[in-house]
Amino acid sequence: SYSGGQNGGILVYNSGLGCIEDNEIFDNAMAGVWIKTDSNPTLRRNKIHDGRDGGICIFNGGRGLLEENDIFRNAQAGVLISTNSHPVLRKNRIFDGFAAGIEITNHATATLEGNQIFNNRFGGLFLASGVNVTMKDNKIMNNQDAIEKAVSRGQCLYKISSYTSYPMHDFYRCHTCNTTDRNAICVNCIKKCHQGHDVEFIRHDRFFCDCGAGTLSNPCTLAGEPTHDTDTLYDSAPPIESNTLQHN
Numbered sequence: 001s002y003s004g005g006q007n008g009g010i011l012v013y014n015s016g017l018g019c020i021e022d023n024e025i026f027d028n029a030m031a032g033v034w035i036k037t038d039s040n041p042t043l044r045r046n047k048i049h050d051g052r053d054g055g056i057c058i059f060n061g062g063r064g065l066l067e068e069n070d071i072f073r074n075a076q077a078g079v080l081i082s083t084n085s086h087p088v089l090r091k092n093r094i095f096d097g098f099a100a101g102i103e104i105t106n107h108a109t110a111t112l113e114g115n116q117i118f119n120n121r122f123g124g125l126f127l128a129s130g131v132n133v134t135m136k137d138n139k140i141m142n143n144q145d146a147i148e149k150a151v152s153r154g155q156c157l158y159k160i161s162s163y164t165s166y167p168m169h170d171f172y173r174c175h176t177c178n179t180t181d182r183n184a185i186c187v188n189c190i191k192k193c194h195q196g197h198d199v200e201f202i203r204h205d206r207f208f209c210d211c212g213a214g215t216l217s218n219p220c221t222l223a224g225e226p227t228h229d230t231d232t233l234y235d236s237a238p239p240i241e242s243n244t245l246q247h248n
Helices: 146-152 185-190 231-236
Strands: 009-010 020-023 023-027 031-036 043-046 047-049 056-059 065-067 070-072 077-083 088-089 093-095 099-102 108-111 117-119 123-127 134-136 140-141 170-176 201-204
Touching: 093 099, 099 108, 099 117, 117 123, 123 140, 123 146, 146 170, 146 185, 170 185
Parallel strands: 009 031, 020 043, 023 047, 031 056, 043 065, 047 070, 056 077, 065 088, 070 093, 077 099, 088 108, 093 117, 099 123, 108 134, 117 140
Antiparallel strands: 170 201
């Protein structure tokens, strides 16, 4: 068992290989398993759960075969696949997460076969603009779909994410409100708070809504009082990879 770590549970990097089997990896401050920089390990029959960040984070061309793992009750995505990574996920169960089941972003790809993805709060599978996956025989079912529900109810996505997570949906920029390159605005704030402004669709990706966060010049009309002024926090936060706004 790997538990209670202040960082991640297991880090595989710099073309690392190896076989990680039959472990219990839980209660880590960062991801339970990081696979980075062209590494290609095999993870089989592990239980990766109750992490205070994501279950498995795969970055910077990481690969890996993830097979028959149970990935559950993690605060962020069960599996986050980013920056040109291309793992194979086969027969995993990814469930009861407090955010997304699987998120794929930043020109990553993946092969998903025979996975069961269920009862995750934000939804089961999220693919950013420009991401292609190969899928076969996956069961994505009975997720809570909080992102789609919030969008259809006309709510600001900041209501469900706060500044602690990055739901994946369409995000926009408002030039009228002089938002910086770092700012992102959800679809309902664009329709309501920025109606008649000069706005631009950016892409479908991970973000939190800066309008709802209260960091723009005009207050958000959907979010009520901002929960927290995140501007200082956001700009001064150390660059933890699982928490960054997407890179171009």
